Amino acid sequence: MSKPTTGDFTKTAGWLDWYTGPSKPAFTLPAGAVDAHCHVFGPGAEFPYAPERKYTPCDASKAELYALRDHLGFARNVIVQATCHGADNRAMVDACVNSGGKARGVATVRRSVTDEEIQAMHDAGVRGVRFNFVKRLVDFTPKDELMEIAGRIAKWGWHVVIYFEAVDLPELWDFFTALPTTVVVDHMGRPDVSKPIDGPEFELFLKFMREHGNVWSKVSCPERLSVTGPKALDGERNAYTDVIPFARRVVEEFPDRVLWGTDWPHPNLKDHMPDDGLLVDFIPHIAPTAELQQKLLVANPMRLYWPDEVKS
Numbered sequence: 001m002s003k004p005t006t007g008d009f010t011k012t013a014g015w016l017d018w019y020t021g022p023s024k025p026a027f028t029l030p031a032g033a034v035d036a037h038c039h040v041f042g043p044g045a046e047f048p049y050a051p052e053r054k055y056t057p058c059d060a061s062k063a064e065l066y067a068l069r070d071h072l073g074f075a076r077n078v079i080v081q082a083t084c085h086g087a088d089n090r091a092m093v094d095a096c097v098n099s100g101g102k103a104r105g106v107a108t109v110r111r112s113v114t115d116e117e118i119q120a121m122h123d124a125g126v127r128g129v130r131f132n133f134v135k136r137l138v139d140f141t142p143k144d145e146l147m148e149i150a151g152r153i154a155k156w157g158w159h160v161v162i163y164f165e166a167v168d169l170p171e172l173w174d175f176f177t178a179l180p181t182t183v184v185v186d187h188m189g190r191p192d193v194s195k196p197i198d199g200p201e202f203e204l205f206l207k208f209m210r211e212h213g214n215v216w217s218k219v220s221c222p223e224r225l226s227v228t229g230p231k232a233l234d235g236e237r238n239a240y241t242d243v244i245p246f247a248r249r250v251v252e253e254f255p256d257r258v259l260w261g262t263d264w265p266h267p268n269l270k271d272h273m274p275d276d277g278l279l280v281d282f283i284p285h286i287a288p289t290a291e292l293q294q295k296l297l298v299a300n301p302m303r304l305y306w307p308d309e310v311k312s
């Protein structure tokens, strides 16, 4: 792949561009595998970044995303609205519409969104909204506004994707458990993997899933969560070993409510940019059997995003 462009925007200082030469995974993805968490950025010249954004990325276009999908062996993508586009969903919607039915989307909307706009996004392939509670990424939105949005999108059968950090779960608990839809947690609720897996923080996350059958989790982003590495670079096929017990625990306890995604183009990484092929090789460490892999990569995302294509 060629080097990422940036258009007229100036990238955030220290920005790490996505990796242009991903390896072929050694792990063969099951047929029909879905990369259930990835983004597009711009291109800024066509889809400008939002004025309220907290970072300015390099561009990551739909064509580059489709090329990565094919290279890694995925059949489909779920494209999650990135915060650098605010509530302007045009880049994400454009990437869904032009995918030939191979992409679904998750949008960010404000209270002012109209039913007609929701319907148009639904027709384009959007199936959820994202509520973000990570303070470095977004300004605060009142919970009553979010609850109103959740109530409205439920009519389209959409779900709510939530992004938060583990330390904030106690404070957000009552709001999350009151949501009326399926709720999908980004990146396992960002556990601190240097803390014990049986400690109170991760235990609270497991209790959240255990006591609420509508809560799903993405077991993604080991490259963000890992403290000890090793990094998914230079052929390393045993990367991010400190994240494995956490992700595997979630996959094994809740095999029917987990999703996996590359998180390409990996916004805001500070330390290194992983080789996406080696990230795919992380999957069998957290989903060690063919049955778990089939659920994580095919059956679960198909049930949530392409239910019409699932034989009952």
Ligand SMILES: O=C(O)c1cc(C(=O)O)oc(=O)c1
Pocket: 081, 082, 083, 084, 137, 186, 224, 263, 267, 268
């Ligand atoms: O941790 C992050 O920085 C991050 C940012 C975004 C976004 O800006 O939308 O999405 C993610 O999945 C992760």
